[in-house]
Amino acid sequence: MYEILGELANIAVKVIVLIGIIKIIKNKIDDSKTAEEKMTDKQKEIRQKEMDRYSEQTEKWTCPSCGSLNQKYLTTCSCGKTKE
Numbered sequence: 001m002y003e004i005l006g007e008l009a010n011i012a013v014k015v016i017v018l019i020g021i022i023k024i025i026k027n028k029i030d031d032s033k034t035a036e037e038k039m040t041d042k043q044k045e046i047r048q049k050e051m052d053r054y055s056e057q058t059e060k061w062t063c064p065s066c067g068s069l070n071q072k073y074l075t076t077c078s079c080g081k082t083k084e
Ligand SMILES: [Zn+2]
Pocket: 063, 064, 065, 066, 067, 068, 077, 078, 079, 080, 081
């Protein structure tokens, strides 16, 4: 009878240890997921910046005389230089 109780206690300890290991592994997986999400956000941010830069280049023109950015619809810069 006591042998069975001892065996049950042994199994209980093993189960507790196993649950602990599973929790550690689960936390590690969650951490790696978070890192992945952060990376994706960073990549989105970089992509957005590239798109902004691209639209800035297409929507605006740089004055060759004073170097200021002018809107596409403007044909003359504030300094008087006309768009080429
Ligand atoms: Zn100008």
